Amino acid sequence: MYSIQEIYLVLSKLPHDFGQLDSGLNGRSAVSLFLFEYSDVYTDIIAYNKGIELLEYELNSIEEVKNVSLYNGLTGIAWTINYLSSKNLIEINHDDFLPALLEDQLKNYFFTHNQLISLEHFTFNENIFFYFINRLITTNNDSLRKKYIVFINQGLILFIHYFYQINDLKIKFEMKVLTNFIxxxxxxSDQLKSPLLHLLLTNVLELAVNIENIKHIKEHSHFIKASVFLNNQKFQNKLKKYKFQNKTYRNNFDNTFQMGIWQEGLSYQGLKKIMYKKKLQDKFLEYFIK
Known part of the structure; x- marks a missing residue:
C-alpha cells in the first residue's frame, strides 16, 4: 500500500511533453484533479502550479480532442473544470466558462442519432448525460438550470427510445456500462421526479437482472437503490437472491502508464486516499472513486 506522498512523487514528475498523456479522466484531467486536491490538503503550491500547467495544456489542446467521453475526451475535461470550480479549487466561474466552451458541442453530439448505433455510442451519451446532471446540481444560474432540465428531459426520452430498440439491434450490453447508467x-432521482425517469429505470433494471453475470456485479447498492426508488418489490426480491462480490482494490502503482481513473490508476488511488483523509463526500466524485 502506497502513501499519498509516494503517489504524488510519481504524478508530479510527469514528462514535460504533456502530449504524451491522454486527455480527460484517463490522463491529464485526472492527474490535474489529483494535484489540486493534494494541494488543497497539504497547501502545496508546487502541486497547485503543476495542476494549472496540466489544465492549461488540456484547454489549449482542446481542438485536437476528437473523443467526447469522460475518460478520454471532452466530457471528462468539462467535468473536471466543473468539479474544480464548484469546489473553489480553481479561479474559474464554471457558469461563465463551460457553456461557451463545450456544452453546445456536447449537446450536438448527444442528439446526432435517434437510432442507437453501438455500445460506444450509448456509453458516450451516458457520459454526457452524467455531466449535465452534475451541471444541473452545481450551477448557480437559474437560467442555465432551466436549460439543463429541458436537456435532461429530452435525454430521458432519447434513452427510452434507445431501450425500445435494443432487442431489434441485438446490442450486447456490458454490465459495467449498465451499472454506470444506473x-x-x-x-x-435525487433531484428530479419524473415519470420518464421511472420508466427508463424500469427498462434498465429489467435488462440488467436478465443478464447472466449480474451475480458478479461489484456495486450492487446502486441496483438496490434503483429498485427502492421504483418501489418495485419484484426487483428487490430478485436482487436479494444474489451473493454479490466485494470490489477488490487493484494496485497499479508500478505501471506508470496507468495514470487515470477508469483503470484505477495512480490518480484514482491518490484521490481515493485524499477522499478518506478529507472525509470528502461528493456523490459525483464517488461515481468514479468507489
Whole structure:
C-alpha cells in the first residue's frame, strides 16, 4: 500500500511533453484533479502550479480532442473544470466558462442519432448525460438550470427510445456500462421526479437482472437503490437472491502508464486516499472513486 506522498512523487514528475498523456479522466484531467486536491490538503503550491500547467495544456489542446467521453475526451475535461470550480479549487466561474466552451458541442453530439448505433455510442451519451446532471446540481444560474432540465428531459426520452430498440439491434450490453447508467439515473432521482425517469429505470433494471453475470456485479447498492426508488418489490426480491462480490482494490502503482481513473490508476488511488483523509463526500466524485 502506497502513501499519498509516494503517489504524488510519481504524478508530479510527469514528462514535460504533456502530449504524451491522454486527455480527460484517463490522463491529464485526472492527474490535474489529483494535484489540486493534494494541494488543497497539504497547501502545496508546487502541486497547485503543476495542476494549472496540466489544465492549461488540456484547454489549449482542446481542438485536437476528437473523443467526447469522460475518460478520454471532452466530457471528462468539462467535468473536471466543473468539479474544480464548484469546489473553489480553481479561479474559474464554471457558469461563465463551460457553456461557451463545450456544452453546445456536447449537446450536438448527444442528439446526432435517434437510432442507437453501438455500445460506444450509448456509453458516450451516458457520459454526457452524467455531466449535465452534475451541471444541473452545481450551477448557480437559474437560467442555465432551466436549460439543463429541458436537456435532461429530452435525454430521458432519447434513452427510452434507445431501450425500445435494443432487442431489434441485438446490442450486447456490458454490465459495467449498465451499472454506470444506473448510477447516473440514481443521481438524477435525487433531484428530479419524473415519470420518464421511472420508466427508463424500469427498462434498465429489467435488462440488467436478465443478464447472466449480474451475480458478479461489484456495486450492487446502486441496483438496490434503483429498485427502492421504483418501489418495485419484484426487483428487490430478485436482487436479494444474489451473493454479490466485494470490489477488490487493484494496485497499479508500478505501471506508470496507468495514470487515470477508469483503470484505477495512480490518480484514482491518490484521490481515493485524499477522499478518506478529507472525509470528502461528493456523490459525483464517488461515481468514479468507489
Amino acid at each position: 448510477k447516473t439515473l440514481n443521481l438524477l
